[in-house]
Amino acid sequence: MSAQATSAVASTIAGSWTWEDAATFIGVFVVIRIITIWMATKLFIAIIPDGDCCPLCDSVTLPIERSGWWRVLGPRFRRSWCLACGWEGVLRRSPVAAPVQRALRAALAAHGDQA
Numbered sequence: 001m002s003a004q005a006t007s008a009v010a011s012t013i014a015g016s017w018t019w020e021d022a023a024t025f026i027g028v029f030v031v032i033r034i035i036t037i038w039m040a041t042k043l044f045i046a047i048i049p050d051g052d053c054c055p056l057c058d059s060v061t062l063p064i065e066r067s068g069w070w071r072v073l074g075p076r077f078r079r080s081w082c083l084a085c086g087w088e089g090v091l092r093r094s095p096v097a098a099p100v101q102r103a104l105r106a107a108l109a110a111h112g113d114q115a
Contacts, residue, residue, distance in 0.1 A: 050094035054082035061091065 049055045061080035066073070073090065081088045 045092070048077065048090055048092050050092040052080065052091065054080075054085060054087050055089070056087045057082060057085045059084040061087075064088070 052061050053059065054061050059082060061082045064079040064081050066079055076093055077090050078093055079088070080091045
């Protein structure tokens with residue numbers, strides 16, 4: 001049997017793979033991986049607390065200078081340090097009305113002390 005006859009037989013055998021099948025498989029596999037990485041990134045970002053309040057004690061945090069690899073996070077995130085409990089971590093920058101919430105909590109706490 002010649003090489004041409006062998007390749008012609010192989011292309012007609014049921015269950016044999018072609019380069020088009022391989023490209024389709026690789027394309028689907030890559031798309032699934034990209035979607036998985038994108039969803040994991042979205043979940044990770046959703047877990048990071050927003051605002052300027054400490055996630056442990058809910059008091060004021062101070063921004064820490066971003067140096068080294070922290071700059072990779074970009075302007076949407078900031079490193080913070082809590083004045084009250086010493087927590088240090090990352091917070092999302094957002095238009096959360098934290099000062100209003102803190103003032104409301106302080107007013108409620110002061111009202112509770114009077115009762």
